[in-house]
Amino acid sequence: MQPTSSMKEEFLQKWQMGLQIYRPLIDNTSVSERRKAIKLSADVAMASLRRGTTCWSRALIQKTATEDNFLVRQMLSGIKAETLINKKLPKVMCHRKIVRRSKKILRRRKSRSAIEEVAAKARKLVKKKTQGLRNVVPGGEFMSNDVLLIQETLDYIVSLQTQVNVMRSIVDAAEAGSERTAYYLGKPKFAIEDG
Amino acid sequence: MMMMMMNGGEATEAELFLNCDDMSVLERQRVQLNYHQYHHPGFEPTLPCFFPNSSKMNVGEVDSFLPSAGLDLPEIYGELHGDARISVSPGNITTESGNSKKRKFGCVDTETKVFNEKKKMMMMDREVVVEEEEEEEEEEKSKVTEQCTRSIMKMKNKAKKEQNSCSNDSSKVTKDSQRTDYIHVRARRGQATDSHSIAERARREKISERMKFLQDLVPGCEKITGKAGMLDEIINYVQSLQRQVEFLSMKLATVSPRLDFNVDEIFSKEVVSAPMMNLPNTVMPPHMMVNSGYPHDMVNSGYVHFNPMQQVVTSSDPLSCFNNGQSATMWDSDVQNLYKTPYPDDMEMVFIYSVFIKGHHTYFEIDESCGGVNGTELYPDVKYMTVSEFLDTLL
Numbered sequence: 001m002q003p004t005s006s007m008k009e010e011f012l013q014k015w016q017m018g019l020q021i022y023r024p025l026i027d028n029t030s031v032s033e034r035r036k037a038i039k040l041s042a043d044v045a046m047a048s049l050r051r052g053t054t055c056w057s058r059a060l061i062q063k064t065a066t067e068d069n070f071l072v073r074q075m076l077s078g079i080k081a082e083t084l085i086n087k088k089l090p091k092v093m094c095h096r097k098i099v100r101r102s103k104k105i106l107r108r109r110k111s112r113s114a115i116e117e118v119a120a121k122a123r124k125l126v127k128k129k130t131q132g133l134r135n136v137v138p139g140g141e142f143m144s145n146d147v148l149l150i151q152e153t154l155d156y157i158v159s160l161q162t163q164v165n166v167m168r169s170i171v172d173a174a175e176a177g178s179e180r181t182a183y184y185l186g187k188p189k190f191a192i193e194d195g
Numbered sequence: 196m197m198m199m200m201m202n203g204g205e206a207t208e209a210e211l212f213l214n215c216d217d218m219s220v221l222e223r224q225r226v227q228l229n230y231h232q233y234h235h236p237g238f239e240p241t242l243p244c245f246f247p248n249s250s251k252m253n254v255g256e257v258d259s260f261l262p263s264a265g266l267d268l269p270e271i272y273g274e275l276h277g278d279a280r281i282s283v284s285p286g287n288i289t290t291e292s293g294n295s296k297k298r299k300f301g302c303v304d305t306e307t308k309v310f311n312e313k314k315k316m317m318m319m320d321r322e323v324v325v326e327e328e329e330e331e332e333e334e335e336k337s338k339v340t341e342q343c344t345r346s347i348m349k350m351k352n353k354a355k356k357e358q359n360s361c362s363n364d365s366s367k368v369t370k371d372s373q374r375t376d377y378i379h380v381r382a383r384r385g386q387a388t389d390s391h392s393i394a395e396r397a398r399r400e401k402i403s404e405r406m407k408f409l410q411d412l413v414p415g416c417e418k419i420t421g422k423a424g425m426l427d428e429i430i431n432y433v434q435s436l437q438r439q440v441e442f443l444s445m446k447l448a449t450v451s452p453r454l455d456f457n458v459d460e461i462f463s464k465e466v467v468s469a470p471m472m473n474l475p476n477t478v479m480p481p482h483m484m485v486n487s488g489y490p491h492d493m494v495n496s497g498y499v500h501f502n503p504m505q506q507v508v509t510s511s512d513p514l515s516c517f518n519n520g521q522s523a524t525m526w527d528s529d530v531q532n533l534y535k536t537p538y539p540d541d542m543e544m545v546f547i548y549s550v551f552i553k554g555h556h557t558y559f560e561i562d563e564s565c566g567g568v569n570g571t572e573l574y575p576d577v578k579y580m581t582v583s584e585f586l587d588t589l590l
Contacts, residue, residue, distance in 0.1 A: 001408075001412070031448050031449055129423050129430065130426060133429060133430050146398075147398060150402060157429075157432065158412070160436040164436055167444065171443050171447050
């Protein structure tokens with residue numbers, strides 16, 4: 001599944017809406033402030049595309065709500081905003097630690113053999129990588145099983161691709177615009193003189 | 196011995212089915228053998244362990260039949276208990292030395308009786324149907340049988356050939372048992388059929404299916420096969436995408452100080468087929484281009500097109516219409532390059548096109564509002580002659 005143009009359209013609209021909220025506040029602010037504004041509104045726009053159906057989108061909205069509650073409330077209209085922001089994050093993390101410790105104890109009693117060790121190492125490696133993936137994907141720590149994790153990753157990657165594509169086109173357009181201004185102001189108008 | 200049975204030429208369906216089933220039993224034996232090998236290295240497996248009764252497999256009630264194989268058979272299979280419906284031809288399994296010769300293949304007279312019973316079992320069986328699936332079995336077996344002897348491999352190869360002929364028949368029989376209310380889960384040949392391992396296997400299949408989707412999504416990981424490698428690539432890709440977002444937002448913050456990317460979005464979805472069709476939509480009226488230079492606001496209020504090919508083409512002046520044409524002709528070639536060079540490389544070509552083909556510099560109306568001045572008014576003393584008058588003088 002690739003990012004569709006309708007997705008990009010929707011993302012752009014939502015992002016613009018978010019930037020509108022910032023616009024009156026933005027004059028004479030530093031570059032980092034502007035960057036933060038851009039990024040936060042882009043993130044909320046990306047997450048709101050999914051309308052609360054995926055775990056990562058909810059987690060992302062909650063994360064940005066901690067940084068800028070006002071923006072999130074404005075961007076997400078209706079009841080959805082309240083429920084999403086006030087939702088408490090599940091406390092699965094604690095349980096996982098306990099489970100892991102007990103598994104370690106159990107493992108010590110098992111007998112070893114060559115093949116099993118190799119398999120066990122492979123499994124450990126895979127587990128490490130999945131933990132790494134959980135750290136990267138927003139809300140990953142709260143996804144209990146691997147199937148859900150991979151599904152969320154799929155969706156997250158597609159949304160990220162949409163976001164990157166739209167942002168890149170905007171940047172290029174803005175850059176081309178500023179370049180063209182410089183070009184036409186600087187160079188002689190030879191085309192007109194020849195005619 | 197069983198091979199002898201096959202060669203005997205009795206090609207009834209029943210026979211084939213029987214033998215086929217024995218094949219699967221053989222496979223299971225082999226797995227069991229390996230299992231025992233791994234878990235009890237010094238252990239010399241005796242043949243009672245080798246009799247996982249096929250119908251016992253079918254029911255799937257026993258949690259792990261491996262350790263208790265052949266020993267805890269439920270009452271219902273009393274008849275089949277002692278039947279050596281499996282052939283363990285002496286030469287094939289080298290681990291069992293002396294016992295093999297005693298266990299010959301079951302006598303012919305018990306054969307049919309056994310088969311009838313067995314068929315009853317199959318009908319009664321509702322929960323698990325053992326099916327032979329070759330390819331995935333191969334993968335699993337290849338891992339398990341790293342240390343297995345050559346002879347076992349030979350047996351497996353022979354089993355494969357029989358299986359191909361049997362698979363059709365077995366499926367016919369199993370279809371009857373499928374028409375029930377229970378959820379039928381197909382366990383693979385030679386694998387444990389208890390509910391836990393089946394659930395786990397289903398979960399693993401789901402994971403691998405989704406990993407395949409991810410493989411399509413993440414660029415450049417078609418060759419990576421293992422889970423760990425794939426996860427690595429996925430992590431890297433997600434991180435790179437996130438970093439790109441950061442970088443682009445920073446760039447955007449520096450480029451536009453007022454956060455107003457004046458985007459007049461025209462999502463031209465119709466403009467895919469004919470590349471040149473882009474041009475009429477995007478050309479601004481030529482009179483904008485005259486004399487006094489290019490108006491500044493024209494530059495900022497660019498038309499930003501999102502066409503389905505994920506290209507952005509800005510057309511704020513007639514020059515860029517050539518850009519459009521150029522980009523459209525570059526369709527098949529690298530589209531991404533266009534992002535990086537939104538400005539046409541060949542400016543000469545741009546001007547030539549604009550001047551001679553589109554005629555932007557000549558085909559426009561000159562009037563007072565354009566900001567231009569009529570030369571005759573500026574210098575009234577000079578005698579002006581029109582071109583046609585001049586040409587008349589030459590005649």
